[in-house]
Amino acid sequence: xxxxxxxxxxxxxxxxxxxxxxxxxxxxxxxxxxxxxxxxxxxxxxxxxxxxxxxxxxxxxxxxxxxxxxxxxxxxxxxxxxxxxxxxxxxxxxxxxxxxxxxxxxxxxxxxxxxxxxxxxxxxxxxxxxxxxxxxxxxxxxxxxxxxxxxxxxxxxxxxxxxxxxxxxxxxxxxxxxxx
Numbered sequence: 176x177x178x179x180x181x182x183x184x185x186x187x188x189x190x191x192x193x194x195x196x197x198x199x200x201x202x203x204x205x206x207x208x209x210x211x212x213x214x215x216x217x218x219x220x221x222x223x224x225x226x227x228x229x230x231x232x233x234x235x236x237x238x239x240x241x242x243x244x245x246x247x248x249x250x251x252x253x254x255x256x257x258x259x260x261x262x263x264x265x266x267x268x269x270x271x272x273x274x275x276x277x278x279x280x281x282x283x284x285x286x287x288x289x290x291x292x293x294x295x296x297x298x299x300x301x302x303x304x305x306x307x308x309x310x311x312x313x314x315x316x317x318x319x320x321x322x323x324x325x326x327x328x329x330x331x332x333x334x335x336x337x338x339x340x341x342x343x344x345x346x347x348x349x350x351x352x353x354x355x
Contacts, residue, residue: 207351214253221260235343
C-alpha cells in the first residue's frame with residue numbers, strides 16, 4: 176500500500192529535531208497531577224502504520240511518557256488513553272536565479288535584452304505526527320501535541336530511530352502543562 180509507505184515516511188520524518196515545528200494545546204480545567212497511568216488505543220478514522228514503525232513510534236513515546244511519571248497500564252484501568260495519527264502532504268518549492276543583465280559586444284549597461292532567469296522546482300514531503308491524551312473517566316481530550324517536519328526519505332534506520340526518540344522528547348517537552 177502506497178499510503179502506508181508514505182505515512183511511514185511521514186511519521187519518521189515528523190519527529191525530527193532540526194526544522195521541526197512543535198505545538199500543543201490542553202484543557203485548562205484538567206488536573207494533570209492525577210494522571211499516573213496510560214493505555215494505547217487506536218485512533219479511529221486514521222490509517223494504521225505498519226507494525227514495525229508503530230512499535231518504533233510507541234517505544235519512543237513510551238520512553239518520554241515514563242520520564243513524565245506515567246506508567247503504561249496492563250489492564251483496562253488507565254487514567255489516560257493515548258493515541259497518535261500521522262499524515263503527510265506534498266509541497267512544491269520554486270527557486271529562481273537571476274544572473275543579471277546580459278553583456279557582450281554591442282550591449283551597454285541597462286540596454287539590450289531582458290534578464291535571463293532560470294529556476295528549479297522541487298517537491299518534498301512534510302509529515303505531521305499528532306499525539307492525543309484523553310481522560311479515560313470523562314472520555315475527553317485533555318492534551319494534544321503536534322510535530323511537523325520535512326521528511327528525509329533516505330535516512331538510515333538508526334537515524335530514523337534517533338530522530339523518533341529525540342522528536343518524542345521535543346513533542347512532550349511541555350507535558351504536563353504548567354497551569355496558572
